[in-house]
Amino acid sequence: MSRLILSRRTLIRAGGAGAGSLLLSGCDKLFENPTFRHTLEGAEDLHMATQRVLGRHALAREFAEADMSPVFRANGSREVADPVYRRHLAQGFAQWALRVEGLVEKPLTLPLDTLKSMPQRTQITRHDCVEGWSAIGQWTGPRLGPLLDLAGLKPQARYVVFHCADLYHGRPYYESIDLVDAFHPQTILAWAMNGKPLEQAHGAPLRLRVERQLGYKHAKFVTRIEAVASLDGIYGGKGGYWEDNGAYAWYAGI
Amino acid sequence: MRPGMAPKGGDVVRRHRFSTRLWHWTNAVTLLVMLMSGLMIFNAHPRLYWGEYGANYDAPWLKISSAQAGAGGGEFGYLQIGKVRLTTTGVLGLWKDQDGRLQRRAFPYWVTIPSRYSLAGARIWHLAFAWVLAVGLLLYLLWSLGNRHLQRDIHITRAEWRPSHIWHDIRDHARLRFPSGAAALKYNVLQKLAYAGVLFGLLPLIILTGLAMSPGTDAWFPLAAELFGGRQSARSVHFLCAFALVAFFLVHMAMVVLAGPFNEVRSMITGRYRLPPDRPASEDGMMGQEA
Numbered sequence A: 001m002s003r004l005i006l007s008r009r010t011l012i013r014a015g016g017a018g019a020g021s022l023l024l025s026g027c028d029k030l031f032e033n034p035t036f037r038h039t040l041e042g043a044e045d046l047h048m049a050t051q052r053v054l055g056r057h058a059l060a061r062e063f064a065e066a067d068m069s070p071v072f073r074a075n076g077s078r079e080v081a082d083p084v085y086r087r088h089l090a091q092g093f094a095q096w097a098l099r100v101e102g103l104v105e106k107p108l109t110l111p112l113d114t115l116k117s118m119p120q121r122t123q124i125t126r127h128d129c130v131e132g133w134s135a136i137g138q139w140t141g142p143r144l145g146p147l148l149d150l151a152g153l154k155p156q157a158r159y160v161v162f163h164c165a166d167l168y169h170g171r172p173y174y175e176s177i178d179l180v181d182a183f184h185p186q187t188i189l190a191w192a193m194n195g196k197p198l199e200q201a202h203g204a205p206l207r208l209r210v211e212r213q214l215g216y217k218h219a220k221f222v223t224r225i226e227a228v229a230s231l232d233g234i235y236g237g238k239g240g241y242w243e244d245n246g247a248y249a250w251y252a253g254i
Numbered sequence B: 001m002r003p004g005m006a007p008k009g010g011d012v013v014r015r016h017r018f019s020t021r022l023w024h025w026t027n028a029v030t031l032l033v034m035l036m037s038g039l040m041i042f043n044a045h046p047r048l049y050w051g052e053y054g055a056n057y058d059a060p061w062l063k064i065s066s067a068q069a070g071a072g073g074g075e076f077g078y079l080q081i082g083k084v085r086l087t088t089t090g091v092l093g094l095w096k097d098q099d100g101r102l103q104r105r106a107f108p109y110w111v112t113i114p115s116r117y118s119l120a121g122a123r124i125w126h127l128a129f130a131w132v133l134a135v136g137l138l139l140y141l142l143w144s145l146g147n148r149h150l151q152r153d154i155h156i157t158r159a160e161w162r163p164s165h166i167w168h169d170i171r172d173h174a175r176l177r178f179p180s181g182a183a184a185l186k187y188n189v190l191q192k193l194a195y196a197g198v199l200f201g202l203l204p205l206i207i208l209t210g211l212a213m214s215p216g217t218d219a220w221f222p223l224a225a226e227l228f229g230g231r232q233s234a235r236s237v238h239f240l241c242a243f244a245l246v247a248f249f250l251v252h253m254a255m256v257v258l259a260g261p262f263n264e265v266r267s268m269i270t271g272r273y274r275l276p277p278d279r280p281a282s283e284d285g286m287m288g289q290e291a
Helices: A002-032 A034-041 A043-055 A083-088 A112-117 A145-150 A241-246 B016-046 B119-146 B151-154 B164-174 B183-187 B190-210 B217-219 B232-257 B260-268 B285-290
Strands: A099-103 A108-109 A120-128 A134-142 A161-170 A171-178 A188-190 A207-209 A222-228 B013-015 B062-068 B076-080 B084-087 B272-274
Touching: A034 A043, A034 B013, A034 B217, A043 A134, A099 A112, A099 A145, A108 A112, A108 A145, A120 B013, A134 A207, A145 A188, A161 B016, A161 B062, A171 A241, A188 B232, A207 B183, A241 B119, B016 B076, B016 B119, B016 B232, B016 B260, B016 B285, B119 B151, B119 B190, B164 B190, B190 B217, B232 B285, B260 B272
Parallel strands: A099 A222
Antiparallel strands: A099 A108, A120 A134, A134 A188, A161 A171, A161 A222, A188 A207, B013 B272, B062 B076, B076 B084
């Protein structure tokens, strides 16, 4: 009798495992089908359209100092190996300058001091990583919109690309946003965090804050801003490091 | 069923409407995909917090991880809730993958979509099927309001809310004494509570807490996160709702098996249901109380 129960139990277990692995490999197989995958990925357009309809100009919530995370986790590249970057870091970025170019009337070269002397915005916001964690910190820097106006965007410009000094797993990090987010009042180029100049681990000397999107959009170590008409042909063509190398969504408001 | 006569035990009757059957199976597939892709997303950061923020330097209330036992005890996987730590080696925190390699992720490959670690892949599944879940629920609720399914079958009457009635139903369930004959066409109060709890409680809550995790949504609808005391609290509630739905599923399966799986599954596929045989009135406890 006990043998019978055992064998029945084994049978049920084997059946369950069989059905389970069939389901699993089925889902994995289905995901390899380009049409199916493309359909699922199409939800990204739906997300962006919905968010733009419901909250095109909405501001991300800002917090009080008392709400800030005791320790703000640094993620992605925490150090930059590039010798030019390391020389600037050693000099406190005194000789460093941000370049603004691409589809602009007047390309700019902006030293850090110039960026600091422009009208500043300080905001305490929640940083949400795609992995699921959140940290609240304070960011200070000039708004991106007026800076782009200074350079004068050409009418063909549709995206703003942020080129970074770091290599992540051997490939250059970069990100991009569209003009709705670029001109959003909370989109700033932060040079200070929690009241102090940005540390290397958090993206010194300049980090993009695009508050209504997930952490990987907030490019660190920004050295060059390029206005473009299309993201095709820029690195992997999908508009960002994680978009190119990890199938993450370009629109990261979800 | 013979025309013009009230249904009685043994008759085959039409039970579930097409809209209910369609939504039931769409939802069954959707919830399975949502659960399994959700467990993969959890694997990217297998810690839960209360409040607005929460990351590696903050204290989680739930955590799945692995550690080394002292003095050559080897490595073990564990689930920690508060101060309580359960060893879960082989299932959570430390397990062997399909190639026999040791993995230190929270949930094992046989409950996640995709089966190999991919946060991006899981998000593609999860965020696409989220639309099916939310739009499906909305349409089903509107449709069921229109055809009076909710008012007729789910609505809990004043008499059913009476503690004595609920207690009676609990006792009937505990003795596995299910309604007989035409009485089986109506949901009993525990069934109604379970279905109403899922339709108006768990599913809306899991959608709302899902929205609360979106930084875009939080800008125009900050209440989504603030209702729960912050984004990380909403993430915790989202996870708890998922496991409450798993609990519902397990009870649901048990009841289907106990009530006659062939008849029950057929009624949810074709809509046709054979009424259980009538019991002599003297045996039916409900009769004496309700009459």
